Amino acid sequence: MRINTLWPSMKLGDAFEILTGNTPSTIEKKYYGNDVLFAKPPDLNNSLITSTGNFLSFEGANAARTVPAGSVLVSCIGILGKTGLLKNEGSFNQQINAIKPNNRAIPKFLFYQAQSPYFQRQLSELASATTVAIVNKSKFSSIEILLPAIDIQTRVVAKLDALFSDLDKSVACLKKAQEQLKVYRQAVLKAAFEADSSPKEETVELSEVCEIQRGKSKHRPRDDERLYGGIYPFIQTGDVRAANGGIIEKYTQTYSEFGIRQSKLWPKGTLCITIAANIADTGFLGFEACFPDSVVGLLPKSDRLRIEYLNYYIIANKDHLERLAPATAQKNINVNILERINFALPSLNYQDKAIEAIKHQFKAADQLEDNIGKAMSLTNIFRQSILKSAFEGRLI
Known part of the structure; x- marks a missing residue:
């Protein structure tokens, strides 16, 4: 340059x-x-x-x-x-x-x-x-x-301070918009699940309509090299969190044949929920995969439940689930807590309509968030362009 x-x-x-x-x-x-x-x-x-x-x-x-x-x-x-x-x-x-x-x-x-x-x-x-x-x-x-010379440095710094102050204000506005979208999504979910709007056919414990099992990773030590490097995707809590309630499409680790023997391969479409450190992050497996005991797999065992409806219910009640975690050094909830959750189960017709309405409104929010993300990327590019100009001597 x-x-x-x-x-x-x-x-x-x-x-x-x-x-x-x-x-x-x-x-x-x-x-x-x-x-x-x-x-x-x-x-x-x-x-x-x-x-x-x-x-x-x-x-x-x-x-x-x-x-x-x-x-x-x-x-x-x-x-x-x-x-x-x-x-x-x-x-x-x-x-x-x-x-x-x-x-x-x-x-x-x-x-x-x-x-x-x-x-x-x-x-x-x-x-x-x-x-x-x-x-x-x-x-x-x-x-x-x-x-x-110091006087030139002073002028360059003053110019950069002024330009970056304006840029930082723009970034702050974009971040505020991102936070407002989070509030909007929660409002959409609240409208779908609040008592006055969702007709309840019955109240059930989650275990009545859903198979709930922790992931398996029995072998110790967990960093044994023999466990890894094979063909079986091994999903971890960070992968679930990155899915943000959607489809888990990426993974950073795989199990070997040795690894799969001490674990379990879950089917595509399994709803995953994190139960340690980050509580109640969710995502659907986009492929067959294994996961550790810090993740729980949920599969419907009743035709009365749409698993997508349950996913939205968990997202809407994430704060409540976090409060159920014992106050220890690292928060976690166990399978027993999940099994005993009282889940208000409306008709399939209502579940289908709620899923469709949430998807429609989330799609609009996702498009806005994508535009905000692109704008944030542009601010980073603009920042580098300003710095480039400054040290090419073109700002003063």
């Missing part, structure tokens, strides 16, 4: 002190507390870092590598190029390289430059050709950066 050749450039390591993070021993509980930021890649979202998922104690910070406010953090293992700008002094783990600030650059100028296509392309090209992308400190230090 073209850069501004009128601006002087230097190797990153020649202009700034670069540090690779580390993790204080997790065995030493005294190292962890609420005193000092401790950043990991999930904390880097191309934004100002004001809080992190974990914090160190002051003693832990002494065992870590700590950098001052204004330091730029860049993820260099796994997902490359996620950035963050420390608001306060902080530490960071070994997946991150930090650029300590000095008088050569305004911290925010470095922060924006680290997100630019110019910087990101170099980072990608330096990555080791291994299963997990890695850019070590030495390679990271070799990245060429642009260092114009």
